[in-house]
Amino acid sequence: MYDLCREQCTERGLEPVKLHKYRQICNQQFNIRFMKPKSDRCDTCESHKMNDEKGVQSSEKDREAFARHTFLKDNAREARQRDRESSSAVLPRSNVSNFYYRRKLSVYNLTVHYSLDKSSYCCIWNEAEGGRCGNTIASALLKVLDQFTQENPTINNIILWSDSCVAQNRNSLMSYALLSFMRAHPHIKILTQKYSEAGHSLVQEVDSVHSAIECHLARCEVFSPVTLIRQLLSVRRNPKLMILQMKHRFSVL
CATH class of the missing domain: 3.30.420.10 (Ribonuclease H-like superfamily/Ribonuclease H)
Known part of the structure; x- marks a missing residue:
């Protein structure tokens, strides 16, 4: 929304306000809230996280599987960014x-x-x-x-x-x-x-x-x-x- 506002101001030859001012106006005058978009959670990561929170000791096989899962996730993210x-x-x-x-x-x-x-x-x-x-x-x-x-x-x-x-x-x-x-x-x-x-x-x-x-x-x-x-x-x-x-x-x- 802020990017669209800046584009419109540029087309009209106006100086766009800063992001913090834009947020203040939307929150206080228009009652529009900004939130971080939700994302789906990974079953593997959530299972590992719950075990850590509960203090459950994972087996060597589970730790190796989670390490491989993390490696593949990070590797795919890096490749995606390069592309x-x-x-x-x-x-x-x-x-x-x-x-x-x-x-x-x-x-x-x-x-x-x-x-x-x-x-x-x-x-x-x-x-x-x-x-x-x-x-x-x-x-x-x-x-x-x-x-x-x-x-x-x-x-x-x-x-x-x-x-x-x-x-x-x-x-x-x-x-x-x-x-x-x-x-x-x-x-x-x-x-x-x-x-x-x-x-x-x-x-x-x-x-x-x-x-x-x-x-x-x-x-x-x-x-x-x-x-x-x-x-x-x-x-x-x-x-x-x-x-x-x-x-x-x-x-x-």
Whole structure:
């Protein structure tokens, strides 16, 4: 919010106030509170933490497993930060999340965020077109990648970040889909898949997009997939969300 305020002041040729003044006005005059976004807790880390608090002595096997878990978590975070700072195209993506509406029709959204220009893609389909299996997820990602390459024809190195869900992301269907994508786009020289350590998501950009969508949908009523797409186009994001619709005939696997 403060960044948007600064941008608006700059466009109007005004000097923006400092962050502490902005917080003071929001808290005291508009009754708006600021809080740290919540994050999911890792089962492994929480179990280790509870054992420490209770004074339970972990076995040597458990200590080795936790040490490996911590190493993989830190290693993935460092690799993610290096990719953020590189010139390669980094596309973190999340698990599909479903929306449950009054007409009881599930609509799914695969969100992809492009790190270089901060653009976001939402690939939408309903349960009549497909579910959340690996085949559908891979097809949705290919649709996003096709659109991405059309808009960024000079990109030849892509890094994909996702969570480590085997059923949706980390499987042979996804690998075959990405291989098919590279064959169809020979100018893509390198395509790398990277995964977060289980329980520690490193795709916060996608989480931010989902948070903006949830905040927007909380203020409106949605009765059909068409209405949902119209509302997604109205979500306050800069740049605006790119909405892609999946059709059953698009499935490529």
